[in-house]
Amino acid sequence: MFNSLSEKLETAFKNLKGQARITELNVANTVKDIRRALVDADVNYKIAKEFTDTIKEKAVGEKVLTAVSPGQLMVKIVQDQLTELMGGNESEFNLTGNPAIILIAGLQGSGKTTFSGKLANYLKTKKGKSPLLVAADIYRPAAIDQLEVLGGQIGVDVYSERENKNAVSIVQNAIKEAKTKNKNVIIIDTAGRLAVDEVMMNEVAAIKAAINPQEILFVVDSMTGQDAVNTAAAFNERLDFSGVVLTKLDGDTRGGAALSIKYTVKKPIKFISSGEKMDTLDVFYPDRMAQRILGMGDIVSLVEKAQEQFNEAEAAKLEKKIRKNQFDFEDFKTQLQQIKKMGNIKDLMGMIPGVGKQIKDVDINDDAFKGIEALINSMTVEERRNPDLINPSRKNRIAKGSGKDLAELNQFLKQFEQMKSMMKMMNKMPMGKMPGMMKR
Numbered sequence: 001m002f003n004s005l006s007e008k009l010e011t012a013f014k015n016l017k018g019q020a021r022i023t024e025l026n027v028a029n030t031v032k033d034i035r036r037a038l039v040d041a042d043v044n045y046k047i048a049k050e051f052t053d054t055i056k057e058k059a060v061g062e063k064v065l066t067a068v069s070p071g072q073l074m075v076k077i078v079q080d081q082l083t084e085l086m087g088g089n090e091s092e093f094n095l096t097g098n099p100a101i102i103l104i105a106g107l108q109g110s111g112k113t114t115f116s117g118k119l120a121n122y123l124k125t126k127k128g129k130s131p132l133l134v135a136a137d138i139y140r141p142a143a144i145d146q147l148e149v150l151g152g153q154i155g156v157d158v159y160s161e162r163e164n165k166n167a168v169s170i171v172q173n174a175i176k177e178a179k180t181k182n183k184n185v186i187i188i189d190t191a192g193r194l195a196v197d198e199v200m201m202n203e204v205a206a207i208k209a210a211i212n213p214q215e216i217l218f219v220v221d222s223m224t225g226q227d228a229v230n231t232a233a234a235f236n237e238r239l240d241f242s243g244v245v246l247t248k249l250d251g252d253t254r255g256g257a258a259l260s261i262k263y264t265v266k267k268p269i270k271f272i273s274s275g276e277k278m279d280t281l282d283v284f285y286p287d288r289m290a291q292r293i294l295g296m297g298d299i300v301s302l303v304e305k306a307q308e309q310f311n312e313a314e315a316a317k318l319e320k321k322i323r324k325n326q327f328d329f330e331d332f333k334t335q336l337q338q339i340k341k342m343g344n345i346k347d348l349m350g351m352i353p354g355v356g357k358q359i360k361d362v363d364i365n366d367d368a369f370k371g372i373e374a375l376i377n378s379m380t381v382e383e384r385r386n387p388d389l390i391n392p393s394r395k396n397r398i399a400k401g402s403g404k405d406l407a408e409l410n411q412f413l414k415q416f417e418q419m420k421s422m423m424k425m426m427n428k429m430p431m432g433k434m435p436g437m438m439k440r
Contacts, residue, residue: 006293008037013075024060030074031056042226042256047085047263055081075294082290085259090285091243091268094214095129099178100185101211105204105239106219107231108192111247113143115219115273116189117150118281123185124156125279132183134174135160136167136207137191147189154278157181167191167203168210175211188213196234205238216241217270220257223248228257229264236265243270246284258289327420329384333376336369374402375412387416 012033031052038048058077094100102119106112116133123129133151135158137143144160151158159174171188178186190207193200208216218241220228232244244261249272262268269284376384378401383389390398390413399409 005037005041008040009034009078009294012037013078027056027059027074031059034078038259041259043259044226044229044256044264047260051081051085079287079290079294082259082293083287085263086286086289087262087268087284088286090283091270093270093283094242095123095127095185097214099132099175099183100215101175101213102185102187102215102217103204103208103211103213104187104189104217104219105235105241106192107196107221108140110192110219110221111273112192112219113137113146113189114150114276115217115245115247115271115281116147116187117154117156118273118278119271120151120156120185120187121154121278122281123187124154129185130183131156131185131187132174132178132181133158134171134186134188136170136174136188138165138167138170139191143189143191150278157183168206171207171211196231201235201238208239215243217243217245218267219245219247220261221248222246222257222272224257226256226260229260232261232265232267236267241267243268245269245271245273247273249274329376329379329387329416330381332416333373333384336373371402371404371408372412375399375404375409378402387413 012030034055035048035052038051039045043051055074055077058081059074104112104116104119120131120133123131133147133156135144135147141162144162148158148160159170159177161170161173164170167190174186174188177183188207188211190204191200216239218232218235218239220232222228224231235241244265244267246258246261246269258269258272269286271281272284272289273281375398378398379390383394383398395406395409395413399406402409
């Protein structure tokens with residue numbers, strides 16, 4: 001995500017490395033490179049120029065503290081401006097009303113239906129809501145089928161009327177259904193088109209007028225860059241939507257939509273989405289996204305994801321076992337399963353400061369743990385709890401049972417012992433020496 005933009009911005013900051021202070025001359029070169037990086041990321045030239053003019057104005061004449069280099073100061077200024085450009089603060093999501101009504105709009109192929117399912121899952125699992133999905137796409141039967149499949153996956157009811165060709169009527173009937181079934185949130189998946197057209201605009205505007213939704217979310221395919229921003233402006237003119245959703249952030253995203261859309265339509269980005277899994281939806285935080293674009297990682301989001309999966313009591317229990325050097329394969333398998341629930345492995349690693357750049361060209365398969373799990377599953381309970389029991393004959397049995405060869409098993413056992421040793425060392429180590437150990 002935003003790898004190309006991150007690299008170009010990093011190159012731009014190198015102009016200030018080794019400088020004693022910020023001057024008009026060295027700032028001019030840096031600002032020119034930043035502007036070029038933004039335009040290459042499909043940010044509108046006018047926005048890019050205004051953005052860099054502000055940076056130049058703030059940077060020139062800025063006093064550099066003894067502990068802060070000119071390059072570091074410029075990074076801070078750019079980070080603050082990126083945050084402001086993308087909205088400044090997290091935007092509130094309005095769930096007032098009984099039921100709260102959320103209208104989803106956008107072009108065909110933008111990921112509206114998948115996002116509708118993800119939003120329902122998010123509201124159910126993280127906000128304790130009882131949502132109802134509404135299939136209001138009267139033109140594409142596959143959209144109804146898709147929504148019903150997604151609803152089945154996440155355990156959320158889907159309201160549809162396959163024979164009814166009046167979208168307004170379907171939505172009004174769905175609201176009545178929601179009230180009888182005590183559903184407190186309604187998510188309406190509307191029809192999309194291949195391009196903005198009057199029929200689509202009139203239909204979605206009619207739905208809005210009939211139901212007065214608390215939220216109207218415009219779904220944007222982030223890979224379409226500036227075109228997505230232009231489409232958003234056309235929709236906003238008719239719908240006056242309340243927020244934007246950026247989808248497909250796991251693709252080849254240049255960043256133009258994320259950086260330009262708030263400036264253009266004056267509406268906040270509320271959610272970001274990547275992949276097809278129902279739990280890959282995140283609230284949009286401009287400051288965290290700015291940090292990630294600048295290669296600083298996003299430790300706050302990583303910790304939040306970990307907190308959702310890791311039980312405090314279990315963590316304390318595990319810590320005791322590590323301190324006593326009793327960490328075993330049962331514990332390891334449990335940790336793997338919890339990490340997998342946190343989301344895409346490469347995205348998670350990219351949240352660690354400095355790691356994203358190192359792994360940008362590394363292909364990390366989400367199924368990478370399957371071989372390890374197969375080896376652990378082939379062990380007996382006794383072997384998992386006491387790895388020292390694993391002798392040559394047991395190794396042969398475990399390797400055959402897992403479909404792996406003996407060399408792979410031996411390598412895994414060696415790595416496991418190394419990991420245990422490192423855990424033991426980290427537990428004895430003062431906090432000041434921890435970063436160096438983590439690097440190793």
